[in-house]
Amino acid sequence: MPENFADRLLDAIRTKGSPTCVGIDPVYSRLPADIAEQKELNDESDSEVALDAVLEFCRRVVKIVAPHVPAVKINTAFFERYYWDGIDAYFDLIQEADKAGLIVIGDGKRGDIGLTAEMYARSALAEPDFANLDDLTGPDAVTVSSYFGLDGVKPFINVARDESKGVFVLVRTSNESAAQIQNAKLESGLTVSEHIAQQVEAWAKDFGLVGANGYSLVGAVVAPTDREEIMRLRGMMQHCIFLVPGYGAQGGTAQDIAPCFKSDGTGALITASRSVIYAYEDMKYLERWPSEWDKCIEQACKDFATEVNSVVLTKSE
Amino acid sequence: MPENFADRLLDAIRTKGSPTCVGIDPVYSRLPADIAEQKELNDESDSEVALDAVLEFCRRVVKIVAPHVPAVKINTAFFERYYWDGIDAYFDLIQEADKAGLIVIGDGKRGDIGLTAEMYARSALAEPDFANLDDLTGPDAVTVSSYFGLDGVKPFINVARDESKGVFVLVRTSNESAAQIQNAKLESGLTVSEHIAQQVEAWAKDFGLVGANGYSLVGAVVAPTDREEIMRLRGMMQHCIFLVPGYGAQGGTAQDIAPCFKSDGTGALITASRSVIYAYEDMKYLERWPSEWDKCIEQACKDFATEVNSVVLTKSE
Numbered sequence: 260m261p262e263n264f265a266d267r268l269l270d271a272i273r274t275k276g277s278p279t280c281v282g283i284d285p286v287y288s289r290l291p292a293d294i295a296e297q298k299e300l301n302d303e304s305d306s307e308v309a310l311d312a313v314l315e316f317c318r319r320v321v322k323i324v325a326p327h328v329p330a331v332k333i334n335t336a337f338f339e340r341y342y343w344d345g346i347d348a349y350f351d352l353i354q355e356a357d358k359a360g361l362i363v364i365g366d367g368k369r370g371d372i373g374l375t376a377e378m379y380a381r382s383a384l385a386e387p388d389f390a391n392l393d394d395l396t397g398p399d400a401v402t403v404s405s406y407f408g409l410d411g412v413k414p415f416i417n418v419a420r421d422e423s424k425g426v427f428v429l430v431r432t433s434n435e436s437a438a439q440i441q442n443a444k445l446e447s448g449l450t451v452s453e454h455i456a457q458q459v460e461a462w463a464k465d466f467g468l469v470g471a472n473g474y475s476l477v478g479a480v481v482a483p484t485d486r487e488e489i490m491r492l493r494g495m496m497q498h499c500i501f502l503v504p505g506y507g508a509q510g511g512t513a514q515d516i517a518p519c520f521k522s523d524g525t526g527a528l529i530t531a532s533r534s535v536i537y538a539y540e541d542m543k544y545l546e547r548w549p550s551e552w553d554k555c556i557e558q559a560c561k562d563f564a565t566e567v568n569s570v571v572l573t574k575s576e
Numbered sequence: 577m578p579e580n581f582a583d584r585l586l587d588a589i590r591t592k593g594s595p596t597c598v599g600i601d602p603v604y605s606r607l608p609a610d611i612a613e614q615k616e617l618n619d620e621s622d623s624e625v626a627l628d629a630v631l632e633f634c635r636r637v638v639k640i641v642a643p644h645v646p647a648v649k650i651n652t653a654f655f656e657r658y659y660w661d662g663i664d665a666y667f668d669l670i671q672e673a674d675k676a677g678l679i680v681i682g683d684g685k686r687g688d689i690g691l692t693a694e695m696y697a698r699s700a701l702a703e704p705d706f707a708n709l710d711d712l713t714g715p716d717a718v719t720v721s722s723y724f725g726l727d728g729v730k731p732f733i734n735v736a737r738d739e740s741k742g743v744f745v746l747v748r749t750s751n752e753s754a755a756q757i758q759n760a761k762l763e764s765g766l767t768v769s770e771h772i773a774q775q776v777e778a779w780a781k782d783f784g785l786v787g788a789n790g791y792s793l794v795g796a797v798v799a800p801t802d803r804e805e806i807m808r809l810r811g812m813m814q815h816c817i818f819l820v821p822g823y824g825a826q827g828g829t830a831q832d833i834a835p836c837f838k839s840d841g842t843g844a845l846i847t848a849s850r851s852v853i854y855a856y857e858d859m860k861y862l863e864r865w866p867s868e869w870d871k872c873i874e875q876a877c878k879d880f881a882t883e884v885n886s887v888v889l890t891k892s893e
Binding site for chain 1: 622656685723772
């Protein structure tokens with residue numbers, strides 16, 4: 260196994276044949292009926308019961324998607340929702356995804372400074388340094404906030420380098436009001452996002468973090484907003500793999516994500532969350548498999564990979 | 577009890593006679609010997625044992641400082657360090673601080689968009705909506721990231737408004753490299769921090785969030801950097817209480833924090849963390865109470881309040 264996270268991720272993408280990632284954002288109210296209606300799992304008002312149902316669903320999703328995608332992105336917020344038991348379940352799911360051979364991205368967008376950032380970096384990314392948690396595996400990579408500048412990110416980079424893991428730094432998000440902050444124009448002519456992109460590229464290539472494929476263990480979270488903007492960001496961050504959210508349910512289409520890739524078809528990992536994990540709510544799949552939610556998810560996952568591949572192949576031809 | 581968080585906080589400041597807050601950032605290696613050396617708490621390699629020691633210390637700190645300060649700020653990173661059990665301990669400590677009559681600020685700097693932000697807002701700030709956690713109290717306010725613009729903050733504001741709680745939005749941090757991002761100059765002439773400050777003030781005064789004292793439940797995290805910068809930020813955010821980190825161990829002094837207050841002596845809550853909770857490592861206190869760490873903490877807490885008050889009184893004279 261390569262030591263460098265970017266090399267590991269690229270290997271996994273080659274093996275599965277698609278630069279895709281399934282995002283796991285589970286909510287109890289959308290669980291398939293056959294899980295939510297199981298007697299012992301059917302109580303949304305009890306956090307432990309509801310969480311058991313959520314975890315059961317997520318475990319099954321991981322198994323369904325594992326043959327088709329190289330990675331999953333687990334959204335910590337949906338587990339924090341269930342307090343300490345939720346964090347326990349988040350780690351349970353990481354173990355499950357790891358056993359299924361998936362690269363696991365913990366999407367927590369933590370950020371702080373100094374010793375606080377070190378604490379977050381250790382708990383978010385490091386293998387536990389406690390004897391009683393020896394068997395626990397952490398995620399392969401995490402998302403982090405960029406607002407603190409390098410000192411806020413460096414502790415995560417240090418842990419990532421020491422443990423062959425990765426960091427995706429927040430550069431551009433997909434929400435409408437992000438533009439209020441991220442598209443503000445600087446005197447230099449750059450937007451705030453572009454200014455951060457410049458810094459992230461400098462961090463990515465600076466600390467001997469670049470692997471055999473030319474990518475760094477420091478990547479960037481870049482949502483597919485407008486084409487010109489993404490092309491500029493792609494040009495600015497030559498050493499960064501883009502973790503691209505917003506495909507499917509958040510409105511991103513295959514054409515939107517095309518500029519996230521370099522001309523050789525590398526450089527991005529596209530994430531679809533709700534459009535895959537809740538595919539059994541989509542008439543397109545529901546009509547075909549009215550009572551087999553797992554088949555709906557599997558087909559949606561395959562369709563997602565095919566759509567993304569069509570863009571990558573067109574680009575690299 | 578007033579409904580508005582800013583009014584509650586100002587009442588608490590008046591009652592305790594000082595706009596101060598003790599930050600709780602516990603690390604096992606700095607625990608007082610008589611806690612770390614207790615047989616059943618003396619094993620840093622076992623996360624549960626180490627956490628029990630950390631929690632025991634924090635509980636005692638809360639009791640020691642409660643008569644002297646209106647608020648404590650609990651840094652979630654230092655609890656996440658211990659995984660799910662750490663989150664359980666974080667909530668235990670909130671209950672303890674709440675019982676001691678303290679306003680509790682959960683310092684997690686969470687941020688995301690859409691439904692993810694709602695999930696964070698509920699778990700970070702709401703009273704639990706699960707029957708089995710009915711007795712659990714959440715923090716009175718939390719810190720949140722600003723990088724997503726309004727949609728990232730609005731879910732926190734909504735929960736805060738509904739539950740008489742508060743939100744402190746990250747505007748300016750104290751670390752050196754923060755300037756790389758936060759001091760970048762915009763075409764408008766503002767820095768990125770100032771631009772965010774303008775937005776935060778707009779959010780703070782906009783949604784009917786302002787209490788009887790003229791402050792909003794939306795406040796701002798503003799570190800005491802340079803005097804001119806803080807005066808500009810103070811001028812721009814008339815409706816925001818500043819949560820001011822960095823006093824003491826991070827290098828902030830009484831003079832540095834003066835511009836965080838308005839001329840009437842209101843408008844800021846000053847936080848000292850390590851300089852208070854580890855006062856027993858400071859020769860100034862250690863010489864006087866070589867084997868009573870609790871007395872060292874109590875005196876450091878009183879000294880901190882006195883120093884901050886000297887600035888506030890000078891200012892409002």
